[in-house]
Amino acid sequence: MIKIAPSILSADFSILKSEIEDVERGGADWIHIDVMDGHFVPNITIGPLIVQAVRPVTNLPLDVHLMIENPDRYIDDFADAGADLISVHAEACTHLHRTIQHIKSRGVKAGAVLNPHTPLSVLDYCLSDLDYVLLMTVNPGFGGQSFIPAMLDKIKSLSEKIKIEAPSVLIQIDGGVNEENAADCMNAGAEVLVAGSAIYGKKDRAKAISSIRNANG
Numbered sequence: 001m002i003k004i005a006p007s008i009l010s011a012d013f014s015i016l017k018s019e020i021e022d023v024e025r026g027g028a029d030w031i032h033i034d035v036m037d038g039h040f041v042p043n044i045t046i047g048p049l050i051v052q053a054v055r056p057v058t059n060l061p062l063d064v065h066l067m068i069e070n071p072d073r074y075i076d077d078f079a080d081a082g083a084d085l086i087s088v089h090a091e092a093c094t095h096l097h098r099t100i101q102h103i104k105s106r107g108v109k110a111g112a113v114l115n116p117h118t119p120l121s122v123l124d125y126c127l128s129d130l131d132y133v134l135l136m137t138v139n140p141g142f143g144g145q146s147f148i149p150a151m152l153d154k155i156k157s158l159s160e161k162i163k164i165e166a167p168s169v170l171i172q173i174d175g176g177v178n179e180e181n182a183a184d185c186m187n188a189g190a191e192v193l194v195a196g197s198a199i200y201g202k203k204d205r206a207k208a209i210s211s212i213r214n215a216n217g
């Protein structure tokens, strides 16, 4: 079953509650929340306060993508704020295995994120500890960038690796996903598709969500 996770980075923040309700009514599976610190990535976005504020607005799982340096410092804050899933960049974690255990100790699902150029081998020896792997399909920092086509092969390789080593781990992808490339991504093995501008950039969010979900017929 494919899951669609609209990224609120492209939502209208002045009416965030109704923007979230709109995608929930429209069939979204997870709400993707992009946390950026101005250090790991150039942009600054959302902190635990916003996660806490949107928690009562939706029944959907809150999928918190930490694009921050030293994520260990903030895992408890995001767990307390109501995150259901937390993903950390492998590039930002000196002790990735420990960080994953920290997330799981809070009863939160744990994901590891890889930038486009980061090899899958960084997941060796911790793949089966994860609930999901997030492959960036753009360089993180901003919504509305173009999908990097070379990531299709990376999704395929990860999918093969997971089938052998850790079949319960989900593959999530993030960046430039739209109704044109969604079919290729799903065929390559992507199971959770994050989309910001391809959903929030459209007036009819339900239609946008179903066009992505049903892209391969």
Ligand code: DX5
Pocket: 007, 009, 010, 032, 034, 065, 138, 139, 140, 141, 142, 143, 144, 145, 174, 175, 176, 177, 194, 195, 196, 197, 198
């Ligand atoms: C990029 C973020 C993405 C972004 C996706 O750094 O992690 O979640 O919001 O936006 P689109 O779908 O517009 O590329």
Ligand code: ZN
Pocket: 007, 032, 033, 034, 065, 174, 194
């Ligand atoms: Zn994201």
